[in-house]
Amino acid sequence: MPQATLERDRRGDAPPVGEVYDVGSGRRMMVHHDGSGTPAVVFEGGAGAFGLDYFTIFALVAQRTTAVLYDRAGSGWSDPVDKKRGAAEIAADLREGLRVAGIDGPFVLVGHSLGGLLVRVFAQHFPDEVVGLVLVDPSAEGIPMASAGDEAIVRDMIARLRANPNLWREWYPEMFEDWEKLPEHIREPLIARHTEPPHDEAGLHDMLSGASILDETSNGPALPDVPVTVLTGMKVDLTPGRSDADMAAFNQIKLDAHRALVNAIPRGEHRVFADVGHRLNAERPDLVVAAIFDMLDRVANH
Numbered sequence: 001m002p003q004a005t006l007e008r009d010r011r012g013d014a015p016p017v018g019e020v021y022d023v024g025s026g027r028r029m030m031v032h033h034d035g036s037g038t039p040a041v042v043f044e045g046g047a048g049a050f051g052l053d054y055f056t057i058f059a060l061v062a063q064r065t066t067a068v069l070y071d072r073a074g075s076g077w078s079d080p081v082d083k084k085r086g087a088a089e090i091a092a093d094l095r096e097g098l099r100v101a102g103i104d105g106p107f108v109l110v111g112h113s114l115g116g117l118l119v120r121v122f123a124q125h126f127p128d129e130v131v132g133l134v135l136v137d138p139s140a141e142g143i144p145m146a147s148a149g150d151e152a153i154v155r156d157m158i159a160r161l162r163a164n165p166n167l168w169r170e171w172y173p174e175m176f177e178d179w180e181k182l183p184e185h186i187r188e189p190l191i192a193r194h195t196e197p198p199h200d201e202a203g204l205h206d207m208l209s210g211a212s213i214l215d216e217t218s219n220g221p222a223l224p225d226v227p228v229t230v231l232t233g234m235k236v237d238l239t240p241g242r243s244d245a246d247m248a249a250f251n252q253i254k255l256d257a258h259r260a261l262v263n264a265i266p267r268g269e270h271r272v273f274a275d276v277g278h279r280l281n282a283e284r285p286d287l288v289v290a291a292i293f294d295m296l297d298r299v300a301n302h
Helices: 051-061 087-100 114-125 148-163 167-171 173-179 184-195 199-218 244-263 285-301
Strands: 019-022 028-034 040-044 067-070 107-112 130-136 228-233 268-273
Touching: 019 087, 028 051, 028 087, 040 051, 040 087, 040 114, 051 067, 051 184, 051 285, 067 087, 087 114, 087 199, 107 114, 107 285, 114 130, 114 199, 130 285, 148 167, 148 199, 167 173, 173 184, 184 199, 228 244, 228 285, 244 268, 268 285
Parallel strands: 040 067, 040 107, 107 130, 130 228, 228 268
Antiparallel strands: 019 028, 028 067
């Protein structure tokens, strides 16, 4: 029986669901799983996202098979690390978290945004444990990543949010709409966790790692020969500091990049949605769950 650390309540900030497991050297990782069956479906979040942001699709998938969500080191309810880590280290960390939580493969990995790169890296390094990938509006080759020059802008935004927390709802209304769809016992702790220091810097840390994660993914080992489904949202998202025209142009770049990615994968499938944006998991969880269930069917019939 895997043991969750008994000290998880020491700080008075235990997650609303899930357990915090010791993954070595006293460092703790939040892992939550539900359901039964194989393959297990594991969710990897986007930049700044916590595992519980994906609770809606997680709960739906858990009705069919084992579903798993977790917090990367330094985000949500997982302890930070004291150095910048590469994508392979993040993948190895997830693998250890799955091990100590007693969750066996094989795995279907679901990666949203930056998580789309990270699940590819997991599959590159642990090919025998992965039977399929679902990439939800993923970061990919050809899509511009944040640059070092963006750091000052983001740090200024964080400082302004800390000085006036009411700006959270003003700047990110769609994000709050997503959170408010969650059950209350998940919603309130999750909003508090996202908006309180130092957890409000999780997106900044992910942003600063994005370019190196993309480079590591592109230059890593080949993907295993498994089915891959890529979902692309083409609706223009409300984005602070960017006009609708800017976002429409970005979406075209994204679409071209996703097409190129799918065309390079022997068993790739591409689903494009005109009426949903980057937040596919929250706006239209049914579309994401349908892709996951179709992937489970493909794996079962292969």
